[in-house]
Amino acid sequence: MSQRSDSFGPEKPCGESCRNKCCTLIKDMNVRIGETQILEHVNIHLHCGELTAVIGPNGAGKSTLVKALLGQTDYTGKVTFFKSDGSPARTPSIGYVAQNPQFDVGTPVSVLDLFIAATTGWPAWLHIPHRLRETAETQLKKVNAEHLIDRRLGALSGGERQRVLFALALCPMPDILLLDEPVSGMDKNGIELFYELVTTIKKEFDLSVLLISHDLPYVEKYADTVILLNRTVLKSGTPSEVYADEGFRGTFYGGGAAQ
Amino acid sequence: MNLWYQMLSVLPFDWAQPGHMIFMKNALLAVIIITPLFGLIGTMIVQNRMAFFSDALGHGAFTGIVIGVMSGFFSPLWAAIAFSLAFSFAVTLVKHRAHMNSDTVIGVFTSMSIAAGIFLSTLNGNSFNKMNAYLIGDILSITTGQIAAAAIVLAVTVVLWVFLLNPLFLSSISTSLAQSRGVNVLLIECVFSALVAVIVTISMSWVGLLVINSFLVLPAASARNITRNIRSYHLTAVLFSLFAGIAGLLTSYYTGTASGATIILFSSAIFMVTFLMRKRAA
Numbered sequence: 459m460s461q462r463s464d465s466f467g468p469e470k471p472c473g474e475s476c477r478n479k480c481c482t483l484i485k486d487m488n489v490r491i492g493e494t495q496i497l498e499h500v501n502i503h504l505h506c507g508e509l510t511a512v513i514g515p516n517g518a519g520k521s522t523l524v525k526a527l528l529g530q531t532d533y534t535g536k537v538t539f540f541k542s543d544g545s546p547a548r549t550p551s552i553g554y555v556a557q558n559p560q561f562d563v564g565t566p567v568s569v570l571d572l573f574i575a576a577t578t579g580w581p582a583w584l585h586i587p588h589r590l591r592e593t594a595e596t597q598l599k600k601v602n603a604e605h606l607i608d609r610r611l612g613a614l615s616g617g618e619r620q621r622v623l624f625a626l627a628l629c630p631m632p633d634i635l636l637l638d639e640p641v642s643g644m645d646k647n648g649i650e651l652f653y654e655l656v657t658t659i660k661k662e663f664d665l666s667v668l669l670i671s672h673d674l675p676y677v678e679k680y681a682d683t684v685i686l687l688n689r690t691v692l693k694s695g696t697p698s699e700v701y702a703d704e705g706f707r708g709t710f711y712g713g714g715a716a717q
Numbered sequence: 718m719n720l721w722y723q724m725l726s727v728l729p730f731d732w733a734q735p736g737h738m739i740f741m742k743n744a745l746l747a748v749i750i751i752t753p754l755f756g757l758i759g760t761m762i763v764q765n766r767m768a769f770f771s772d773a774l775g776h777g778a779f780t781g782i783v784i785g786v787m788s789g790f791f792s793p794l795w796a797a798i799a800f801s802l803a804f805s806f807a808v809t810l811v812k813h814r815a816h817m818n819s820d821t822v823i824g825v826f827t828s829m830s831i832a833a834g835i836f837l838s839t840l841n842g843n844s845f846n847k848m849n850a851y852l853i854g855d856i857l858s859i860t861t862g863q864i865a866a867a868a869i870v871l872a873v874t875v876v877l878w879v880f881l882l883n884p885l886f887l888s889s890i891s892t893s894l895a896q897s898r899g900v901n902v903l904l905i906e907c908v909f910s911a912l913v914a915v916i917v918t919i920s921m922s923w924v925g926l927l928v929i930n931s932f933l934v935l936p937a938a939s940a941r942n943i944t945r946n947i948r949s950y951h952l953t954a955v956l957f958s959l960f961a962g963i964a965g966l967l968t969s970y971y972t973g974t975a976s977g978a979t980i981i982l983f984s985s986a987i988f989m990v991t992f993l994m995r996k997r998a999a
Binding site: 528530552554556561562564565566567568570571572574575576579580581582583584585586608610611623626 | 760764766878879880882883884886887889890891893894896897898940941942944945946947948949950951
């Protein structure tokens, strides 16, 4: 079974470790913008039910990786999603939670409006049928945010807003949940709550989570796998493995001198 | 139209009596059609921070009309619409491509088009006076054929709005969110600005360049002060626009002032009142 190979993409990469799990393989991703090579031979293996954190210095290509995965920038290489039941491999669908977007605080838009516009074909300016409202409520319940449904977007706190966008990213349930610096601008309490929620959701829905962050203590606490990126993957492994690496210390603590 | 005239005759106004002041009755019907249209598209102009952009489209439309009038094309209006569309695409594309602040890009295009409009209309020592009508606007000059055209535009816009609103609204919240939901932001922006350009161009002679952007922006800006979701936002903007339109037109009849400007004074008053009423949160 693990030798299965088809015209779509590479064979499933792992043997015993994830035979019965779904996973995503980013294979030899290269991004070039003009004369500059931004990403080079990037290989990443994401497992379902795990949180993989990508860390790296500014300019390491983290946001380019996000854009490539979202299809907003051209790249060479393959991104392939393998389901656990052995059904054909495909390009993964992606649920995206962006860096805290700045809403216009005065905007006359409710959480429900955002849900309707983003997840249904129903014109949000017409009367919203009850069943669509219920669907949105169910989605918000996943992130314990059903009470926010009639709130105005501009009136939400940073934490509440990210939870709403999180619920939106889970509708429809994606193959990969892509969190791009999701907690910037949140207070400590909000950050903890957000990551606890991500951990719960990841287990409950057996979801691959890819977190872009430079918040090292939180990455250490919540990530299953850490990838140190600087144009290419310098190191990957458990947080303790990566954090003990020379390259990691060189990147974040200047030449590996400090502990 | 006769039905409309009969309906009006029950009103206690002297102009509403049968056989009188047909132009006033036409203007009232036109206002009832045009103002909700402006209120409707104004919601997304304000939401997408395009107030300055729509002003530029107005200036582009003015140049289009000058070109249309000058060239004696088979119909000046079609030439004007063609020019306005080209103008709106140009501004949208440059805004997207050039790494420049969009207000700078828009400022450049606005200056360029208004200068071209004045240059062309005064070429060979021509007087600019004949263009004054397009600056001030004259809704009383509207013909029944034009009213029918406005009604068609309103119907088309409402149908388009069913498909256009969600992606437009998503891009206003966050471009990256919209893109991750499969919205082609550039395409949607082009379609929307084309729609605004067409509406602005055909209504220019009735409303006037000087105040046309206020027709688009004020009702929505007022509605934003007091609404909390997108449905009440739309409804309130359309009602404000309609109310100011009717009240302004009727007042202008008795004060003998330009209708467009009178309507805008009502809109401005509504904005002031809603601004004072505004309570945020929720």
